[in-house]
Amino acid sequence: MIFDLWKKIKRKELSPVYLLYGTETFLINETKQLLTDAILNEEDIEFNLSSFDLAETPIEMALEDAETLPFMGEKKLLFLHNPHFLTAEKTKDKVEHNLARLETYLKEPAPYSIIVFMAPYEKLDERKKMTKELKKKAAVFEAKKLTEADLKKWMVARADFNGVTFDPKAMDLLLVLAGTNLFMLTSEIDKMALYVGRGHIIDVKTVESLVARSLEQNIFTLVDKIVGRKIEEALRIYYDLLKLNEEPIKILAVITNQIRLIYQVKELGKRGYGQNQIASHLKVHPFRVKLAAGQARKFSEDELIGLIKQLAEADYKMKTGAMNKELLIELILLKLQQ
Structure with a gap:
């Protein structure tokens, strides 16, 4: 777990080798900063912090640096970026890596150096000997999207x-x-x-x-008012968006996406899917699924299908110039009041 790793780093319970992988860039960067703060003093950073791009630099060069004593300090910290040899991806790396040299190093890491592999990949190739060896010897952290519970812990x-x-x-x-x-x-x-x-x-x-509201979040609030049949409040938000010079076609697109999400969540829920399964299937955050599930309970399936058809028709009329763009969305909202 990310929080366990961070606690250990803050307590300076450090490992000689770390493997950080995953696509949640923020978590990787935050872990990188925590390691830097825990290991090096400000005056040590210039001399004892190294960074290597393994797409251009052979691993053995980075290991030579790791085995060199720190200059005017107790520890060295090395960040090794883009270790493509841990993945199944075919790459155009300019170098060949002596992975046997890395295996030897992992058996007895330099006590004064900490190496951090930075692998911004969704998956590693678990079939590869090097991946298995590194996972066995290193402190591993997978930077993936946080669950709602973990997200709140992080907040x-x-x-x-x-x-x-x-x-x-x-x-x-x-x-x-x-x-x-x-x-x-x-x-x-x-x-x-x-x-x-x-x-x-x-x-x-x-x-x-x-808190600044993005267009998407303003639309979410608008949809929430629609769900609660608070059409006057929904119209007020819509008029405010127009005053902010938001394009009606863009507003319509975001409303449509949100209504479609509510419908999809309702349908998949009927089929017995859990919230995390739905989130994975639709490739959205579980928190968005949770909110959509709450909204879905206030609509029947027929109402959602009817609303999606109205929105599709409005989109066609907007794009063909068949009717005033601002008025089209207003009419859809007024129909919901009936």
């Missing part, structure tokens, strides 16, 4: 880092408004922490006041 940890705490309802609202992108969440949490000040709480009011 609590980020707030704690800033010296503030989170009201659970505020956390839920932040996820609705800002989404699940960790870069975006970090920016919003840091901003709110600065606003409330150390020792204080980020509450719902703070989130409502400070």
